[in-house]
Amino acid sequence: MTEQIKTSARGKGLAPAAGSGHEVLVSDEDRERAAERVRAAVGEGRLELGELDGRLSGVYRARTLGELTAAVHGLPEPTPRGRLVVDRAPTSKGALGLFGGFRRAGEWVVPPRFTAWSMWGGGRVDLTEARFAAQETEIRAVALWGATGIVVPDDIDVDVRGFGLFGLVGRRGARRSGRPGAPRVVVRAFALFGAVITKPKGE
Numbered sequence: 001m002t003e004q005i006k007t008s009a010r011g012k013g014l015a016p017a018a019g020s021g022h023e024v025l026v027s028d029e030d031r032e033r034a035a036e037r038v039r040a041a042v043g044e045g046r047l048e049l050g051e052l053d054g055r056l057s058g059v060y061r062a063r064t065l066g067e068l069t070a071a072v073h074g075l076p077e078p079t080p081r082g083r084l085v086v087d088r089a090p091t092s093k094g095a096l097g098l099f100g101g102f103r104r105a106g107e108w109v110v111p112p113r114f115t116a117w118s119m120w121g122g123g124r125v126d127l128t129e130a131r132f133a134a135q136e137t138e139i140r141a142v143a144l145w146g147a148t149g150i151v152v153p154d155d156i157d158v159d160v161r162g163f164g165l166f167g168l169v170g171r172r173g174a175r176r177s178g179r180p181g182a183p184r185v186v187v188r189a190f191a192l193f194g195a196v197i198t199k200p201k202g203e
Contacts, residue, residue: 024065029178034059034072036154039202041075081155084183086131090114097121097146107131114139118146118194126151128201132183139187143167143194150187150198157184160198167191173198 038055041047047055058071090111095102097118105126112134116125118141125139128151141148141162152158152173160171169189189196 026062026065026068030065030068031059031062032175033154034062034068036200036202037072037075037077039200043202046075081129081153084132084156085135086133088131088133090133095123095125097123097148105129109133110137110139112137116141116148116150118143118148120145122147122149124149124151127156127185128153132185134183136184136186139185141187141189141196143189143191143196145193147195147197148189150196151201152185152198153201155179155182157182158187158198159184160187160189162187162189162191162196164189164191164195166193168195168197170195170197170199173200175200 035056038047038052038059042049042052055071059068062068062071086109088109091108092104093111093113094115095104095117097116098121099119100121102116102121102123103126105124105128107129109131110127110133114125114137116123116139123146125141125148139150141150150173152175154175155177156179157177158174160169160174162169169191173187187196187198189198
């Protein structure tokens with residue numbers, strides 16, 4: 001009887017589900033996670049910069065998990081960062097780049113409200129290894145004849161709001177992580193003859 005059912009299914013053009021799962025269609029979230037692995041590998045020196053475009057093209061062309069796996073062949077799986085919202089005092093409440101620059105990076109603790117000013121200067125707010133003092137964080141970024149870059153990892157939710165007056169507010173880092181309970185970061189940006197760029201890790 002079982003054999004008859006299988007034969008009937010084949011006759012109708014149906015195929016049993018692949019045991020390996022490699023024929024499962026990928027989602028946009030699957031592709032973004034794979035793209036992050038490629039960018040991280042370039043940043044760590046595992047891949048040459050010249051390989052970046054080819055690998056990313058393979059990731060975004062992939063239709064199945066098997067094709068996606070081939071595109072990231074040889075690259076390590078990302079490791080979880082553990083608990084992101086911590087009961088610790090914030091490292092700093094703000095940053096100022098005035099005729100100079102600033103940088104916040106590493107495993108620092110971001111306060112519920114963080115303000116970054118770039119005035120005739122520049123700065124970088126890197127959340128790649130950051131922890132957060134609250135479940136929702138607001139980053140206010142103002143660039144006056146300056147520029148601020150905000151780097152976001154793929155395990156937090158990011159909402160970018162704001163505008164540029166003869167300036168630019170870049171929103172490439174805006175995303176939903178898809179991770180239940182992920183911290184949420186709202187970037188409120190204003191750029192006057194300057195730029196506030198929010199971008200994913202690795203760009």
